Amino acid sequence: MVLARLILGLLCLSPMTGYELKKHFDSSINHFWNADKAQIYRTLAQLVDKGYATVRTVPQSNYPDRQEHHITEAGREVLTLWLSDGPVESPERDPFMGQVFFAAELEREDIEKLLVKRREATQFILDDYLSQREGIDMRAAADRRSFLMAATLDNAIRQQAAQLEWLDAVLEYLP
Amino acid sequence: MVLARLILGLLCLSPMTGYELKKHFDSSINHFWNADKAQIYRTLAQLVDKGYATVRTVPQSNYPDRQEHHITEAGREVLTLWLSDGPVESPERDPFMGQVFFAAELEREDIEKLLVKRREATQFILDDYLSQREGIDMRAAADRRSFLMAATLDNAIRQQAAQLEWLDAVLEYLP
DNA sequence: CACAGTTAGTTGATTTTGCACCCACTTTTG
DNA sequence: CAAAAGTGGGTGCAAAATCAACTAACTGTG
Numbered sequence: 001m002v003l004a005r006l007i008l009g010l011l012c013l014s015p016m017t018g019y020e021l022k023k024h025f026d027s028s029i030n031h032f033w034n035a036d037k038a039q040i041y042r043t044l045a046q047l048v049d050k051g052y053a054t055v056r057t058v059p060q061s062n063y064p065d066r067q068e069h070h071i072t073e074a075g076r077e078v079l080t081l082w083l084s085d086g087p088v089e090s091p092e093r094d095p096f097m098g099q100v101f102f103a104a105e106l107e108r109e110d111i112e113k114l115l116v117k118r119r120e121a122t123q124f125i126l127d128d129y130l131s132q133r134e135g136i137d138m139r140a141a142a143d144r145r146s147f148l149m150a151a152t153l154d155n156a157i158r159q160q161a162a163q164l165e166w167l168d169a170v171l172e173y174l175p
Numbered sequence: 176m177v178l179a180r181l182i183l184g185l186l187c188l189s190p191m192t193g194y195e196l197k198k199h200f201d202s203s204i205n206h207f208w209n210a211d212k213a214q215i216y217r218t219l220a221q222l223v224d225k226g227y228a229t230v231r232t233v234p235q236s237n238y239p240d241r242q243e244h245h246i247t248e249a250g251r252e253v254l255t256l257w258l259s260d261g262p263v264e265s266p267e268r269d270p271f272m273g274q275v276f277f278a279a280e281l282e283r284e285d286i287e288k289l290l291v292k293r294r295e296a297t298q299f300i301l302d303d304y305l306s307q308r309e310g311i312d313m314r315a316a317a318d319r320r321s322f323l324m325a326a327t328l329d330n331a332i333r334q335q336a337a338q339l340e341w342l343d344a345v346l347e348y349l350p
Numbered sequence: 351c352a353c354a355g356t357t358a359g360t361t362g363a364t365t366t367t368g369c370a371c372c373c374a375c376t377t378t379t380g
Numbered sequence: 381c382a383a384a385a386g387t388g389g390g391t392g393c394a395a396a397a398t399c400a401a402c403t404a405a406c407t408g409t410g
Contacts, residue, residue: 002270002273005273005277006273006277009273009276009277009280012277012280029273029276030267031267031272032267032268032269032272032273032276033267033268033269033270033272033273034266034267034268076280079277079280080280080281082274083274083277083278083280083281083285083289084281084285086288086289086292087271087274087289087290087292087293087296088270088271088274089271089296090269090270090271091209091268091270092205092206092207092208092209092331093207093208093209093266093268094207094208094265095177095208095263095265095266096262096263096264096265097206097207097208097327097330097331098177098180098181098184098204098207098208099257099258099262099263100323100326100327100330101184101204101207101323101324101327102181102184102187102254102258102323103258103323104319104320104323105184105187105251105254105255105258106255106258106259108319110258110259111319111323113261114258114261114262115262117261117262118262121262121264141350142350143350144279144283144286144349144350145279147348147349147350148275148276148277148278148279148286148345148349149276151275151341151345152272152275152276154341154344155272155275155338155341156267156272158337158338158340158341159334159337159338161337162333162334162336162337163330163333163334165333166326166329166330166333169329170323170326173322174319174322174323175316175317175318175319175322
């Protein structure tokens with residue numbers, strides 16, 4: 001459901017192949033969603049089925065044909081409807097917090113190990129997001145679309161930063 | 176997979192029925208996980224199948240029999256193994272950020288509406304978490320188990336607070 | 351007294367997701 | 381020159397998750 005909307009959103013920016021969509025999920029929007037490529041191709045087929053997108057086969061000289069997917073008017077409507085329908089709630093699912101919640105089953109030093117390793121991973125992700133932000137032309141952020149896109153990355157950065165602070169606090173006060 | 180571990184974790188705290196597990200998912204650990212009750216009962220059956228839990232039917236006078244699930248030694252091992260195996264990565268999936276990312280399809284005032292409504296929802300969740308924290312005996316947090324459980328709630332509070340700040344910033348600077 | 355809510359659990363159908371694998375060709379790199 | 385990585389598109393299968401209903405008794409409230 002969400003995946004279908006996100007794909008429509010991306011197709012709204014420009015017509016794309018499933019392959020290119022996968023690249024976007026892995027790079028430009030990896031800070032708020034990820035998707036298996038099998039899932040992308042299947043959802044794409046569904047969208048075409050429902051008339052929310054059309055395919056145009058573009059032959060290439062050296063590479064396989066591009067199955068370029070274009071959003072239709074109906075597709076644009078579905079997307080706008082999703083956005084107008086108010087904010088969706090975010091599922092609040094974090095398996096790592098589950099590990100922390102039950103971490104008392106471990107020895108104190110193993111708990112510390114868990115937290116320290118998580119700290120490293122979080123720092124790594126944060127650094128990735130920060131370098132992604134460097135690649136954004138801040139002058140372009142005057143335009144609303146770019147501003148909103150940059151904003152979601154900013155949110156991800158704040159979330160990771162907050163988690164880092166929290167990890168430090170937990171490591172400091174852990175009894 | 177994660178659900179099975181979380182259920183083992185809860186059964187580790189005390190033997191429980193599927194019904195009681197559902198209540199925990201809805202109240203005490205709702206800040207980092209939720210689960211459909213059908214899924215809980217099915218996972219419970221799997222755990223018994225694999226020998227990670229056992230059932231004891233406890234008859235009651237006025238209410239239906241309790242199918243009390245107890246964790247076994249094998250179950251405890253699986254749980255500890257999950258915790259020792261290092262931190263799991265958190266999937267980073269937020270459909271609302273998807274809405275923001277593509278919100279430029281809407282008029283400026285509709286974008287604001289989206290953000291304001293989200294602000295309200297976030298505030299509501301934050302207030303819920305804050306009142307949950309009030310219910311926690313802070314003297315008990317000297318014990319490691321209580322400390323870690325309280326810490327996960329603290330993390331959820333920080334995350335929601337960070338999001339509130341972000342929403343305010345976006346609303347202020349939205350072009 | 352009717353109605354809503356609580357306790358406890360179950361079933362079926364459907365969707366979503368993840369994992370592994372496959373094709374065929376091209377370009378880059380050690 | 382061989383191996384790896386990139387381009388582009390799939391299939392099959394199983395596990396996980398969600399939705400919706402259904403059973404069946406009891407308790408509290410207006």
